Amino acid sequence: MHVIPRRLLAGFATLLLLLAGWPLHAQLRIEIVGGVARPVPIAIVPFGWQGSGPAPFDVAGLIARDLAGSGRFAPLADRDLVQRPTSGTGVDFRDWKMLGVEAVAVGQLLETAPGDFTIQFELFDVLRGQRLLGYRLPAPAAELRLGAHRAADMIYEKLTGVPGIFSTRIAYVTATHKGGKPDVFRLVIADADGANERIMVESPEPIMSPAWSPDGRKLAYVSFENRVAEVYVQTLRTGTREKISSRAGVNGSPAWSPDGRMLALTLSRGEGNLDIFTLDLASQMLTRLTDQRSIETEAAWSPDGRSIFFTSDRAGGPQIYRMPADGGGAQRVTFEGNYNARPRVSPDGKRLAMVTNDRGNYRIAVFDLERGFTQVLTDGRQDESPSFAPNGETLIYATREGGRGVLATVSVDGRVRQRIPALEGDVREPAWSPFRVN
Amino acid sequence: MSVKNVLLVLMMVVLAGCASKGTKEQDDLGYGTQSGPAAGAQSGGVSQGSVGAGSAFDDSAAAGPRASARNRTVYFDFDSDNIKAEYREIVAGHGRYLAANPGVKVRLEGNTDERGSREYNIGLGERRAQAVKQALLLQGAAASQLTTVSYGEERPAATGSDEESWALNRRVEIVYVP
Numbered sequence: 001m002h003v004i005p006r007r008l009l010a011g012f013a014t015l016l017l018l019l020a021g022w023p024l025h026a027q028l029r030i031e032i033v034g035g036v037a038r039p040v041p042i043a044i045v046p047f048g049w050q051g052s053g054p055a056p057f058d059v060a061g062l063i064a065r066d067l068a069g070s071g072r073f074a075p076l077a078d079r080d081l082v083q084r085p086t087s088g089t090g091v092d093f094r095d096w097k098m099l100g101v102e103a104v105a106v107g108q109l110l111e112t113a114p115g116d117f118t119i120q121f122e123l124f125d126v127l128r129g130q131r132l133l134g135y136r137l138p139a140p141a142a143e144l145r146l147g148a149h150r151a152a153d154m155i156y157e158k159l160t161g162v163p164g165i166f167s168t169r170i171a172y173v174t175a176t177h178k179g180g181k182p183d184v185f186r187l188v189i190a191d192a193d194g195a196n197e198r199i200m201v202e203s204p205e206p207i208m209s210p211a212w213s214p215d216g217r218k219l220a221y222v223s224f225e226n227r228v229a230e231v232y233v234q235t236l237r238t239g240t241r242e243k244i245s246s247r248a249g250v251n252g253s254p255a256w257s258p259d260g261r262m263l264a265l266t267l268s269r270g271e272g273n274l275d276i277f278t279l280d281l282a283s284q285m286l287t288r289l290t291d292q293r294s295i296e297t298e299a300a301w302s303p304d305g306r307s308i309f310f311t312s313d314r315a316g317g318p319q320i321y322r323m324p325a326d327g328g329g330a331q332r333v334t335f336e337g338n339y340n341a342r343p344r345v346s347p348d349g350k351r352l353a354m355v356t357n358d359r360g361n362y363r364i365a366v367f368d369l370e371r372g373f374t375q376v377l378t379d380g381r382q383d384e385s386p387s388f389a390p391n392g393e394t395l396i397y398a399t400r401e402g403g404r405g406v407l408a409t410v411s412v413d414g415r416v417r418q419r420i421p422a423l424e425g426d427v428r429e430p431a432w433s434p435f436r437v438n
Numbered sequence: 439m440s441v442k443n444v445l446l447v448l449m450m451v452v453l454a455g456c457a458s459k460g461t462k463e464q465d466d467l468g469y470g471t472q473s474g475p476a477a478g479a480q481s482g483g484v485s486q487g488s489v490g491a492g493s494a495f496d497d498s499a500a501a502g503p504r505a506s507a508r509n510r511t512v513y514f515d516f517d518s519d520n521i522k523a524e525y526r527e528i529v530a531g532h533g534r535y536l537a538a539n540p541g542v543k544v545r546l547e548g549n550t551d552e553r554g555s556r557e558y559n560i561g562l563g564e565r566r567a568q569a570v571k572q573a574l575l576l577q578g579a580a581a582s583q584l585t586t587v588s589y590g591e592e593r594p595a596a597t598g599s600d601e602e603s604w605a606l607n608r609r610v611e612i613v614y615v616p
Contacts, residue, residue, distance in 0.1 A: 177597055206592035208556060227545070228587055229560070250564055250588060253557040266557065272568030272586065274561045295561035311558050318558055342555035355555045362553060382599065384555055403599065429556065 039074040040159070042067065043096060043104045046078070047121070048086030051111025057144040059109050059119055059151065066152035066166040069193065071416030073159075076101060088122045088131055096126045103132070105155055109144075116140055119147045123155050133158050145196065165389045168192045169433040170396060171200075171210040171219055172407060176425035184425075187221055189236065192389075192432070194407075194420050200234060209429060211254050216434045220244065220254035220263060231265060233281075244281075250274055255299045255308075257325070264289075264299035264308055276310055278325070289327050298342045301325065302349050309333065309343040309352060320354060320367070334367060336374050342385065343367075346392045351412070353386035353395050364397045366412055377414040387432045396420075396430040501531035503542070503614035510612040512570055513605065516551070519565040521573055529570055532612055533577020540580060546570050547611040548588040549595070551604035556590055563588030570610045585615075 044064040049055035064075040082095045086108050096104050107121030116138070123133040135154060139147030146167055153164030169189055176184045187201040187210055201207060205224035212219060213233075220233045229251045234241035244263065245251040248270030255264040262278045269275075274297050275290045290296040294314035301308055308325050311318050315332070318341040323330035334340040339357030346353070349369075356365040356376060364378040364386045380399040387396050389409075394416075396409045401419065405426035409418045420427075500509045510532070512525040521529060536542055548567030550559040567586035574584060596603035 175592075177594075206589060208560075208590075208592065224587075224589065224592070249586065250560055252560050266560075268564055272564055272571070274564065295558060295565075297561055298555065298557045311555065313558075313561075318554070339554065341558050357554075382552065400599065403597075 039068075039072055040103070041074050041076065041099070041101050042159075043076045043081060043099075043101045045081060045084055045086070045104065045106045047106075047119075048108035050108060051117070055109055056117070056141060057109065057148065059107065059121075059144070059148045060105070062145065062148040063105065063121075063152040063155065066149060066164075066193065067156060069166075069418065070156065070164075071411065071418075088124065088134070091124055093124070093126050093129045101126055103155075103159055107151070112138070117144060117147075119144070119151055121151050121155075123158055145191070149191065149193075162393060163391045163435065165192055165391050165394065165432075165435075167436055168390060169216075169436075170194075170387075170407075170430050171212065171433070172398075172427055172430040173207050173210065174425045174427050175206075175405075186425075187219070189219075200236070200239070209253055210431045211256055212431055212433050213256050214258055214260045214434055216436060219431075220256065222252050222254070231263070233263075245279065253297050253299060255301060257301050258303055258305045264301065266297040266299070276308065287327065289323060289325075290330065300343045300345050300352075302345050303347060304349065309345060311341040311343065320352065333369070334374070340365075340367075340374075344386055344388055346388050346412070347390060348392055353388060353412075355384050355386070364395060364410065366395075375414065377410045377412070378408075378417075383408075385429045387430055389432050390435045396432050398428040398430060500528065501535040502539070505532070505612075507611075510614075512566075512610045512612070514566055514608040514610075516604070516608065517562065519562070519569040521569055526573070529573045529612075530577050533574040533579050536574060536580075536583050537578030540583065543583050543585070543615045544574075545613045545615050546574075546584060546586045547593070547613055548586065548590075549593055549607055549609050549611070550591050551607045552591045552594065552599065553604070554591075556592070559590035560588045561590075563590045566608075566610045570612065 044060045047060045067073040068075055082099065083092060085091050085106050087106060091104055091106060104124045104126055105121055107119065110118045110120060112118050119137040119139060121135060122131060124130065125132050133154060137147045137150055149167035152166040156164030169191055171187065171189050174186045174188055183204055185203050185205065185207040186199050187207050188197050188199055190197040200219065201223065203223060203225045205227065208222040210219050210221045217237065218233050218235050220231060222229055222231055230243055231245040231251045231254050232241050233244050245265055247267055249268030249272065251265065251267060253266040261282065262280050264276060264278050266274050267277050273293060274295045275288060275292065276296050276299050277289060278287045289308065292314050294312055296310055296312045298311040299308050306325055307322050309320055309322050312321050317338045319332055320334040320340050320343045321330040322333050337357055341355050343352045343354045351369060352367040354365055354367060355362055356374065358376050361381045363376050363380060363383045365374050365376045367374050382400045383397055385398045394409050394411050396407060398405055399408050405428045407420040407427050407430050509528055512521060512529060536544065546567040548563030550562045564586065567588055571584050571586055575581065594607045595609065596606040
């Protein structure tokens with residue numbers, strides 16, 4: 001637990017809430033509901049253990065779960081492992097080849113000092129008989145899970161050419177409506193696999209629109225804790241936070257510029273009409289980017305920081321537009337269908353994820369900015385809030401199942417889908433973190 | 439659905455029974471036919487009366503801090519911020535009350551149903567709150583008596599994913615601030 005500076009607490013006497021992350025017990029679990037036609041067979045051999053007492057963590061088990069969860073790999077079941085080497089010298093490629101396994105990972109967990117460990121692992125290409133990777137990751141006891149996710153990231157990248165996202169995190173909002181009891185809204189952070197949940201803010205009033213800073217150290221979000229919409233920025237490590245915008249009327253939809261210096265915001269300035277502004281965080285200079293009588297909101301920056309995509313209903317229904325980030329005329333981007341909203345730009349800047357109305361259902365679609373076509377990826381009725389994984393391969397989004405909100409992921413080609421149902425409350429507005437900074 | 443929500447639905451059924459002309463509205467975006475609270479009256483089998491809503495209210499009881507929740511809530515059609523005829527007298531009553539009591543303040547809380555994206559719905563809820571604000575100003579309320587907040591879809595009155603719940607959620611609540 002971290003200490004909250006008193007000056008920050010002073011203003012929030014009646015409130016609720018905050019802070020630096022207390023654990024929430026196992027709310028999420030992952031179910032794979034779809035996959036690629038033929039995931040690649042691999043073997044993740046249980047790691048050896050050198051240390052006192054029983055092994056503190058099943059590193060290979062988590063690596064196997066991560067890789068299986070991507071939908072691209074099919075790790076062998078434990079009973080099918082024909083050999084159990086813990087280092088490269090014990091790997092006999094002929095046995096693995098007969099099982100059709102294309103890659104084998106072996107390794108050991110070493111206790112280097114009380115409470116300190118090293119995850120040592122190697123990866124082999126079975127067909128070529130080649131060592132692809134050998135690595136040692138130091139990790140204190142509390143970070144063994146993260147260390148195993150990092151090992152899975154490295155294996156995934158070596159085998160696919162794309163950086164893994166198993167060590168990234170997600171932020172999301174939960175709401176619990178219980179008859180007779182006050183609502184509880186929470187801003188939660190968890191590992192990308194749903195484990196390790198930490199409550200960042202808890203409030204009886206709505207919390208919305210979490211947005212990661214580009215360095216992954218802060219979250220911007222909207223809180224109604226003072227019965228008005230206000231934008232806060234909270235530092236994850238310490239839990240301290242700052243009120244960034246509490247102007248008259250709507251303060252919403254925060255979006256960080258790629259350099260982390262500015263926030264795009266939606267403000268109504270008490271006039272009842274939403275427009276997009278940028279706020280320079282250092283100078284506090286506010287710049288108006290749109291000035292329309294229609295709704296302008298849901299800003300998203302292009303990765304080069306030059307453009308802002310946003311939702312506007314200036315032509316009737318909501319559609320996505322693009323404008324220069326320093327102001328100027330906007331161009332309409334989407335024309336297909338009567339509802340396209342809440343854009344998010346892919347890390348390579350070539351695609352938008354958005355919410356589209358697909359024959360009466362709200363679904364997640366990807367819009368190809370170069371070729372100008374839309375592909376609907378999901379089949380729910382109320383799918384919303386898509387967010388790109390930092391490697392651009394997967395989207396996390398909110399959907400409904402059994403009358404409540406749950407999270408799900410879908411690969412950008414629509415072929416691999418997973419449900420991440422929560423055990424309690426409505427889960428919504430997932431935001432995928434950037435890659436972790438060391 | 440909680441007991442409170444059931445009561446709210448029942449109240450809406452009665453209210454809609456008084457006010458409905460028995461028509462369904464076509465929304466202007468062409469998503470298909472959407473129905474307002476009037477649909478609750480139809481499915482509930484309440485007779486289709488056409489009594490003018492205005493006659494049902496007495497300002498002293500219908501407006502002001504002691505007004506019932508029913509008399510402090512304005513319901514809207516899908517994607518619309520138009521105050522429907524059956525709610526104009528409710529709003530006007532509050533406007534007259536505020537004009538006569540300049541020390542009293544209200545917060546206008548705009549809400550939407552759950553469909554569509556959340557921040558865009560904040561915009562729709564704000565439009566509804568502004569529509570009620572303009573109507574109150576027309577009756578002589580002062581701008582300094584009125585604040586607006588849009589909760590978008592974040593504060594549903596009914597939690598179902600059906601027409602009935604959506605109709606109850608597309609609303610502005612007129613909240614007297616102590």
